[in-house]
Amino acid sequence: MLAYGYQKFGGPTVFEELAQSQPLPAANQLLINTLAVNLTEEDRLERLGTIQSITLPHIPGHDVIGRIVKVGTAVTDFDVGTIVAARTNHTYAEQVCLDSDLAVTVPTDLDPVTAVSLVTPGIIAYKVVRYFADVQADQTVIVKGAGSPVGLLIIQLAKRLGAHVIAVASERYASLIATLGVDQFVDYQHQNPVHVLADRGDVVINVAIDGVGGKDDLAMAKFDATIASFAHHLPATSKSIRFQAIQPTEVISDQAALQLLFKLLDTGQLTTTIDEQLPFNLTGFIQGHQRLDEPHVGQVVVAR
Incomplete structure (x- = not known):
C-alpha cells in the first residue's frame, strides 16, 4: 500500500x-x-x-x-x-x-x-457561526479573511441565518464573494475598513491568518459586540466586547457539523x-x- x-x-x-x-x-x-x-x-x-x-x-x-x-x-x-x-x-x-x-x-x-x-473549512466555519460568534438574524456581521475557504463558507452560513454580512477581502475575491449574496464588500487594498466600517459590527469574525489586526477588529465592532478570531487575545479596550478565540471544540461535534453541511451542499444551499x-x-x-x-x-x- x-x-x-x-x-x-x-x-x-x-x-x-x-x-x-x-x-x-x-x-x-x-x-x-x-x-x-x-x-x-x-x-x-x-x-x-x-x-x-x-x-x-x-x-x-x-x-x-x-x-x-x-x-x-x-x-x-x-x-x-x-x-x-x-x-x-x-x-x-x-x-x-x-x-x-x-x-x-x-x-x-x-x-x-x-x-x-468541505471537510475542514466547513467544520471550522460552522462552529464559528453557530458557537463562537453565535450569529443571530438581523445582526451586522463583518467577516475578515472573507476570501479564504473558511470565510466564503462563513458568509453563506451567516446569510442563511438572516444576518447582514459585510465581507473584507482583497479585490481578487470580489466577483466570487458577490455571487454569495454578501450585503457589502470592502476591498482592503483600496479602502480602509476601519474608516468604512467604524463601530458597525454586532459581530466581527476574523479568519485571516493568525487573526491579525486585532485593533482594527475593535474599531469595527460596536460597543457591546462579539469578536471571534483566530487570534488568542485582543488589545486592551474600553468597549464591552465578548471575545471568543476560535479553537478546536467538540461542543458541536465534527460529525454533526458535517452532516448538516452535506445536506446544505446536496440541496444547493451551500457552495464550495x-x-x-x-x-x-x-x-x-x-x-x-x-x-x-x-x-x-x-x-x-x-x-x-
Missing part, C-alpha cells in the same frame, strides 16, 4: 512515495479506499516543520473521502461499499483506517471532490470553490503543495 509523505521538512519536493504495510481496522474502525483528499493550510504548515508535534517520517493529511472496504468487528452502523467522509490523520494514502465515530456518510449525489473540499483538482499520485501531491504555497482561490484537491 502506497502513502505519500516526507522524511524531512521543506518545500513541496520533499514528498516521496512511502510503502506501508496493509492496514487492518481495529474493532471500532473502518478501512477505506481513498477517493479524494483535501489539501489544507494545516498540511502545509506540517510540511514546513512549524508544527512541533510532527515527527518524521510523516504521512500528512486530515480531510478524506473514501469507500469502506472493511469494518471492525464492533462496527454496526456502517456497511462495506458506503462512501464516507472524515477529518482524521494520515490521509495521504491509498487506504486509511479511521475510527467509525469520526465518519459521516456522504450523500449519493455528492461527488467526492466537492464533498472533501475548487481551485484545482490533481491526480492521486506523487506528482499530484507535489503540485498540490506547490499550489498551497501560492496565492489561490478555493480548495486544492487530490483525487482518484
Whole structure:
C-alpha cells in the first residue's frame, strides 16, 4: 500500500512515495479506499516543520473521502461499499483506517471532490457561526479573511441565518464573494475598513491568518459586540466586547457539523470553490503543495 509523505521538512519536493504495510481496522474502525483528499493550510504548515508535534517520517493529511472496504468487528452502523467522509490523520494514502465515530456518510449525489473540499473549512466555519460568534438574524456581521475557504463558507452560513454580512477581502475575491449574496464588500487594498466600517459590527469574525489586526477588529465592532478570531487575545479596550478565540471544540461535534453541511451542499444551499483538482499520485501531491504555497482561490484537491 502506497502513502505519500516526507522524511524531512521543506518545500513541496520533499514528498516521496512511502510503502506501508496493509492496514487492518481495529474493532471500532473502518478501512477505506481513498477517493479524494483535501489539501489544507494545516498540511502545509506540517510540511514546513512549524508544527512541533510532527515527527518524521510523516504521512500528512486530515480531510478524506473514501469507500469502506472493511469494518471492525464492533462496527454496526456502517456497511462495506458506503462512501464516507472524515477529518482524521494520515490521509495521504491509498487506504486509511479511521475510527467509525469520526465518519459521516456522504450523500449519493455528492461527488467526492466537492464533498472533501468541505471537510475542514466547513467544520471550522460552522462552529464559528453557530458557537463562537453565535450569529443571530438581523445582526451586522463583518467577516475578515472573507476570501479564504473558511470565510466564503462563513458568509453563506451567516446569510442563511438572516444576518447582514459585510465581507473584507482583497479585490481578487470580489466577483466570487458577490455571487454569495454578501450585503457589502470592502476591498482592503483600496479602502480602509476601519474608516468604512467604524463601530458597525454586532459581530466581527476574523479568519485571516493568525487573526491579525486585532485593533482594527475593535474599531469595527460596536460597543457591546462579539469578536471571534483566530487570534488568542485582543488589545486592551474600553468597549464591552465578548471575545471568543476560535479553537478546536467538540461542543458541536465534527460529525454533526458535517452532516448538516452535506445536506446544505446536496440541496444547493451551500457552495464550495475548487481551485484545482490533481491526480492521486506523487506528482499530484507535489503540485498540490506547490499550489498551497501560492496565492489561490478555493480548495486544492487530490483525487482518484
